[in-house]
Amino acid sequence: MWIDINAYTGHWPYKELQHNTLEALLKRMDRFAVDKSVVASLNGIHYKNTQTANDSLLGEIRQHRLSKDRIIPFAVINPSYPGWELDLKKCAEAGFRGVRIYPQYHDYLPEDPACLELVKKCKELGMIVGLTIRMVDSRQRSWLDLPQVAGTAMGEWTLKNFMPLIRAVPDAPYFILNIANGLVVDAADSDLLKKENILFDTSGRSLSFMPDLISQYGAGKFAFGTHSPILDYLTGMLRIESLRSGEASEHDKERMRSGNALRFLS
């Protein structure tokens, strides 16, 4: 069984995407034998009022008979936008299983009080918090996208930028998604990341050396994710399937395919 914990539908302003509708995602899931996907709306990342994107996603899921039980919606919430608490409440009641936040796109810091409050409320509601390290590789960015560019004085964000949030609310359930620019944190933060309430998806380029990471964090720390349709659909899957028997047992692989995700989602 495969569960993708990092998928989207919707529009990305800076390039034309393929397979970016719910129908196209379901076709890909069928083609590559993925049973379920955690899905958020790309539209919400550039909206100030993210709730319209969440509503549209929910409407799309409800209209599509094949999506029943296969699509697990996550809401995009902007805690710097007035009314986010009501949006969160509505989303929780509507069946969203988690929240994805985009501090860079919504112009706040993860450690801002409103963000901490959002994460605490998610914890109370039993909702998972998705932290996306980056959306696109800055080397291909549009001139109108985020100003942070890899290799310059104002480099891309890394896992370190989210650590103040995790330190402040250490027991909330987190998905850490599309990890790029390394997993390097200090020893105290490393211990924090090893706790059971944090799961990394396999889409990001910093997970290229999976055997080393499994040695460091354990197979219980990783779950299949695609970051589709921005990244290709199969890299996150191949990172698990290509592990040799000496690097991960079949049991560990199954945990990474779906078991670890189910631990959070069920």
Place this chain on the structure above:
Amino acid sequence: MKKINRRDFCTAALGTALVTQVSGLSAGTPLTTGKEDAPFIIDTNVSLGNWPFRTLKYAGAEKLGAKLKKHRITQAWAGHFDALFHKNIDAVNEALVNECNRFEKGFFQPFGTVNLAWPDWEETLRRCHENYKMKGVRIYPSYQTFNLTHPDFPRFLSEVTRRKMILQIVGDMDDSRNFHPIVNPRDYSLAPLVDMLQNEPNARVHLLYWNVRVSAKLLDDLMAKTRVMLDTARIESAGGVEALLEGNQNQRDRVFSFGGMEQTISEIPWSRAAKPVPADRLTFGSHAPFFPVENNLLKLFESELTLEQTRAIMEANARKLITT
């Protein structure tokens, strides 16, 4: 020239249905005036595709086309929102043509884009003209990272003119107070057009959402020294169209409070021109679906215009621009 009020005009020329429609701002029922010679509208400024920063109610050719038709708009010149953001411009232009074709044939006239900041813009322009049969191109300098002082701009202008295409230049897409925090369009000036267009007297340049970037002095110069056309999308204030046509000789020394400072009207960036703008230089442009189309329809009726002026702005000027 005899002036008629909007009620007389609507009753005489457009019929009761439109009076109800315009004054009620209701598009719920299709227009049926029963008058075959009733005037119609060419909308010279609409966009297809998705606006990245909010959901637009009438996004896409099918929804927007149906909406515009209910307001007696029979043709709409369409750009594509992706033209502002994408690098692969030709793919955007092709998508624009496909999207236009999803609605009634000929209703949407595709205005592709050319980005001078990217290599091989000449080929992009050629495809717009020869492959996609576009009547014009629309550029967005504040998003596409070139100014009108770009070294290639005179050659671009010349090539567009040689191909007898319209060049639409978009001043802005959105009020700066609404900008998304990470997406900051650049500032640029339309002033270089005054000199450049004197060297290209046959150029058909059409400014869209121009007001914020055109001072009273620049507007006077553009009207006096060039044949630039303007759309109505961002003309503000009560009687805004009328004031633009009449000029503001009587108001030029009137002091307004603007941006916390006392300024005369000629100092305000988007003020009305000190001199009258001829009615044959204005076209109807709604900037739909970003702005409600009703907003610009109302401008035609809340300004006290003559029948000839109204017809010119509604349709005749745009028709002339696209056919000559």
